[in-house]
Amino acid sequence: MESFCLISAACGMVGNGMVLWYLGFRIRRNHFTVYILNLAAADFGYLLCIAIETVQYLMQFNVGVQFGIFLFLDLSMYGTGLYLLTAISIERCLAVLCPIWCRSHRPRHLSGIISGLLWGLSLLLNTLGYVLCTVRPSARSCQLLLIAIGSLDFLFCTPLMLLFSLTLFLRVKCSSQNLRTGRLFTVIMLTVLFFLIFAVPLSVLILFDFLGYKFLYSPEIGFVLSCVNSSLNPVIYFLVGSYRDRRI
Template identity: 30%
Template sequence: MDVDGNDLTNGSKLHQDDLPSDGLSSVFKTFITVIYLVTFILGVFGNGVVIWVTVFKLKRTVNTVWFLGLAIADFAFSLFLPFSTVYIALGFHWPFGTALCKLSSGITVLTMFASILTLTAISVDRCVLVVLPVWSKNYRGPRLAVLASLVLWGVSVALSVPSFIFRDTAVTNSSTLCYTNFLTGAEEAAFESLAPVDYDTAIAEVESLEGARFHSLALARLLFGFLLPLLVIVASYATLSLRLRRSRLAHSGKPFKVIIAIILAFLLCWAPYHICTLMELQYQHSQPLPLALRLGIPLSTSLTSFNSCLNPILYICMGHNFRQSVRRSLQKILENAFVEDSMHYQTSSQAKTKPASLGEEGSTLV
């Protein structure tokens, strides 16, 4: 059985006994607890405000659909952080039952996929907007963006199903653990019946099956939750950059910078987590884990959590000059961050066209 020190990984080998020492373990628990609490407060409040303003105050555009999807994912992620916080604060004791153990882990993985796939869709959308302006003018609109978002969330649900299936609870040493159990009930019964007859074979088969499933899930998450989206994002913006230089297109640039900042924040916050997962694959049956990995897993996990509260901060800081934004309403700040800015086939001498209004879905933008 593989016990997680958090709810953010399917097959993490981090166990409370893997922390370097009692003193350092206490420091790490305190540090992660503080990060989770801060992220919960900022994430729920910030993303909640973005959702409310986007739904009730802003006109529906393609950009607002994309940003609403990101806010919903980050809000859901933040909402479940108190369960992880309590779990760590109680010394890895899970008092919430098996259903919430599965749900908490599944939601965190689901929102990870939803966030990176939405960022990928935004990148492709902005590339298509410039490369295929006629098609974009005729067909690009909020309805298509909503449909695309629903498809992306459906794919995210499918990719996160193993997190809901394999998460389980068990009582050990008077504590209830929320852990990753790669064996079904039937498989556990079969191995238990084999153990009295041939214990070594039973252990070998259990380790082989758990190892294969851990590798599959870790690599699938790395591939579909990081590497492939990163490849598509880089290709989209490389194509976009080449087209802009070749055609001398003019653009206001602010929404473009907001998107770039959000993408970079996500990639930087999640890259250490995936690196630790790859390292963990090399020490699957090694106990204890190397010191660097024992330190890296909780640190990278807290970093991924903190990402869920960053987007609203970026909207405020980049959506308008910060000193001026504190005197403006949240609606105006988000309008400025999400605006559908115009992109026309103009030479640099004609590049002073005013940005399109929020409702001009036919305008081309970067």
């Protein structure tokens, strides 16, 4: 499992690094590519933390405070990715349902502002978790905070993402106006689908773990699956971006 994590993380960091370089320096950004740029940064950071933790574990390095730092850092990157995908789903759905309003009234830098706020929210929650669980341990406060984070991820953001993604899919596919889907629609649908399959189990297993329901190798399995998800996202961007036929 550790070897698979390292290989997957290495490939994913290369892929997400290419996405960061391309979206950051090669093309003109719009409000949706800003989200994708931030999502690639979150995936890169998550995979980097997973790789460092895996190397520390394999080398039996000090797994105390330093391990705790990287644990909460990768949970922060994971949360940021979840919040960004939720924001992407909501905004793209609103863009299809209310196109005129979005074109006329949408603030120019809204994507950057929302992305910054979501980064700040995830970092704040996980910094509090690191302080309450590692630096100044308080078993009760630590458990309550981690349950709150797990509930926010699994019971609020995930259903919200699923609801708006499903609404967007049904609006596009069942519309009598023959709306053109385009590559952005395909990227969002595939990214959300793979996130639900590979990344959401981490939130579920962590939440159950903190509630006292222990499963074999949990939440380690959730981290492995989430690592696969972060490594797959650049592949989705590449395949959809290079596919010329819109009938995909």
